[in-house]
Amino acid sequence: MKLTAYQKRHLAALVYLRGKKPSLWSVLMFRPLAWIPFLVIAGVSFALYLLDVRWGMFMIGMTAGAILRIIAYARFTLMAWPVTEEVTDWNRVEALRHENGA
DSSP: OOOOHHHHHHHHHHHHHTTSOOOHHHHHTSSGGGGHHHHHHHHHHHHHHHHOHHHHHHHHHHHHHHHHHHHHHHHHHHHHHHHHHHHOOHHHHHHHHHHTTO
């Protein structure tokens, strides 16, 4: 089975969390470089705020909403993790990872 990049990352996340009691922080920091665009957008938003309060507040609100959505997904992961860990066929996960060089 040929996996997409997203599917490879998902399998890597499963293996990363396996056998742990994950926290919100560990889920959010699985791929810390993925936060760089949000940092850049937040910086641009605050700079825009200094130039025009209305557009700056709009951009800050949009950025905050996106970050809160990501945090909500991480919380859903935490709530479902015990079941996910219980029903996952770990041998199959490892086989797929090795098959696809992940």
